Amino acid sequence: MNIANIETIALRIPFTTGGPSAGGVWGSKNLQVVDSLVVKITAEDGTVGWGETFGFTAIPAVKLVLDTILAPEVIGRDLAGREKLMSDLQKKFHIFGRSGAFLFGLSAIDIALWDIAGKRAGQPIWQLLGGTRVDSLAAYASLIRYADPELVRLNVRRAVEQGYRYLKLHEVDVACVRAAREAAGPDIEITLDVNCPWNVREALDMAQQLRPYNLRWLEEPVWPPENYAGLASVRRQGGIPVAAGENASTLMDFQHMLQAGAVDFIQPSPAKMGGITELQKVYALAQAHNTTVMVHTFYDGPGLLASVHASAALGGANAIVEWRYFDLEAQLYGDAIVPRQGRLAVPRGPGLGLEPDPDVIRDYRIAL
Structure with a gap:
C-alpha cells in the first residue's frame, strides 16, 4: 500500500x-x-x-x-x-x-x-509502541512569558484553581519566579524554561538566586543550546536539576547531550526532531543513561497527540505532558484533549485516536 x-x-x-x-x-x-x-x-x-x-x-x-x-x-x-x-x-x-x-x-x-x-x-499508537496501563497522564500548564510578577501570580492561581499540580514558567527574572512560588504554595511543582539566555557564569549566578524557590528543573539556561559541557557545569554546580532537548534535532545530538552528563531531564520535541520514529529511540538512549524523558509539547494538534501516546507507552504513569496554557478560540479536537483537573486522557481509538474537527x-x- x-x-x-x-x-x-x-x-x-x-x-x-x-x-x-x-x-x-x-x-x-x-x-x-x-x-x-x-x-x-x-x-x-x-x-x-x-x-x-x-x-x-x-x-x-x-x-x-x-x-x-x-x-x-x-x-x-x-x-x-x-x-x-x-x-x-x-x-x-x-x-x-x-x-x-x-x-x-x-x-x-x-x-x-x-x-x-x-x-x-x-490499534492506538501507544499499543504499537508496546502498550500502557495508564488511561490519563498528568499535564503541566506551560505559561507564556509575562515579565510581570502580578500577572504571573494571577495566572499561577488560575492554573492551580483549574486543578494543575505542575506548572512551567517562561520567565527570566527572580521576582516573577518568587511571585509564582508564593501564589502556588509549597506543594505545586514548578519548572522554569528560560530559553537559552545566559553564559555559564550567568546561569550559575541565576541558579544561586533561584534555589530558594524549589524548582523541579531549570530548562535551557545556557547559550548556545548545544553547549552541552556548559549545561553539565550548571547541572553539577547550580543546585537545581537541569532540563534541555527541545532544540536537539537528531539522535546524535541527544547521544552527545547524554554522554556529557548535561541533563537530569531530556526533552525531545517530536514535531521538530523526527517524529515518533526518532522519539522512541531517544527513550531507549535515555534509559541507558538513567535519564528521565519529559517530552517537549508546545503545540496542540497531532504533535501533542503523538507526545501523549509516546509518553503513555514509553514513559508510563510518571510521565508529565506539557500543555500549552493558551485560551484558544477553537481547539482542533474540541474538548477531547483538553486537561481535566490537570490530567490529559490517553486516546483509545486507532492511530492518534482523534480526528481534527473539519469545521x-x-x-x-x-x-x-
Missing part, C-alpha cells in the same frame, strides 16, 4: 493568555494568534493520517519545503517502509541542514504515517 497524497494545512487561531504576552523566542510581544501547520497524508486505500510540525514563524518555510521537496519524494512510497523512508530522506537532504524546515517537515510526515499504521492495524480547519485555515 502506497502513499497517494500529501496536503499541508496552515491554521491561525486567536487566543488569550490571561494578560499581555511579554514576547519570547516563539512570538512577538502581545501576540494574540497562534499559527500551526498540520499535514494530511492519504493512503491509496483512502486511510488518512495527520501530522504536525513545530509552528509559529517557521511555518512558511516548512510548508514550502514540504510542498515542493518532501511531498514529491514521499508520494508513491510504500507505507510499510516508514522507518527506512525517514532514514532515506534524512540522508538525501542532509546537505540542507540537520535541523529546521527539513526535519520539521519530516517530523510531521512521520507522525502522520504512524497515524495511518495505527488505523490500518486497528475548525475550514474556519481557521489561512493561505501562505
Whole structure:
C-alpha cells in the first residue's frame, strides 16, 4: 500500500493568555494568534493520517519545503517502509541542514504515517509502541512569558484553581519566579524554561538566586543550546536539576547531550526532531543513561497527540505532558484533549485516536 497524497494545512487561531504576552523566542510581544501547520497524508486505500510540525514563524518555510521537496519524494512510497523512508530522506537532504524546515517537515510526515499504521492495524499508537496501563497522564500548564510578577501570580492561581499540580514558567527574572512560588504554595511543582539566555557564569549566578524557590528543573539556561559541557557545569554546580532537548534535532545530538552528563531531564520535541520514529529511540538512549524523558509539547494538534501516546507507552504513569496554557478560540479536537483537573486522557481509538474537527480547519485555515 502506497502513499497517494500529501496536503499541508496552515491554521491561525486567536487566543488569550490571561494578560499581555511579554514576547519570547516563539512570538512577538502581545501576540494574540497562534499559527500551526498540520499535514494530511492519504493512503491509496483512502486511510488518512495527520501530522504536525513545530509552528509559529517557521511555518512558511516548512510548508514550502514540504510542498515542493518532501511531498514529491514521499508520494508513491510504500507505507510499510516508514522507518527506512525517514532514514532515506534524512540522508538525501542532509546537505540542507540537520535541523529546521527539513526535519520539521519530516517530523510531521512521520507522525502522520504512524497515524495511518495505527488505523490500518486497528490499534492506538501507544499499543504499537508496546502498550500502557495508564488511561490519563498528568499535564503541566506551560505559561507564556509575562515579565510581570502580578500577572504571573494571577495566572499561577488560575492554573492551580483549574486543578494543575505542575506548572512551567517562561520567565527570566527572580521576582516573577518568587511571585509564582508564593501564589502556588509549597506543594505545586514548578519548572522554569528560560530559553537559552545566559553564559555559564550567568546561569550559575541565576541558579544561586533561584534555589530558594524549589524548582523541579531549570530548562535551557545556557547559550548556545548545544553547549552541552556548559549545561553539565550548571547541572553539577547550580543546585537545581537541569532540563534541555527541545532544540536537539537528531539522535546524535541527544547521544552527545547524554554522554556529557548535561541533563537530569531530556526533552525531545517530536514535531521538530523526527517524529515518533526518532522519539522512541531517544527513550531507549535515555534509559541507558538513567535519564528521565519529559517530552517537549508546545503545540496542540497531532504533535501533542503523538507526545501523549509516546509518553503513555514509553514513559508510563510518571510521565508529565506539557500543555500549552493558551485560551484558544477553537481547539482542533474540541474538548477531547483538553486537561481535566490537570490530567490529559490517553486516546483509545486507532492511530492518534482523534480526528481534527473539519469545521475548525475550514474556519481557521489561512493561505501562505
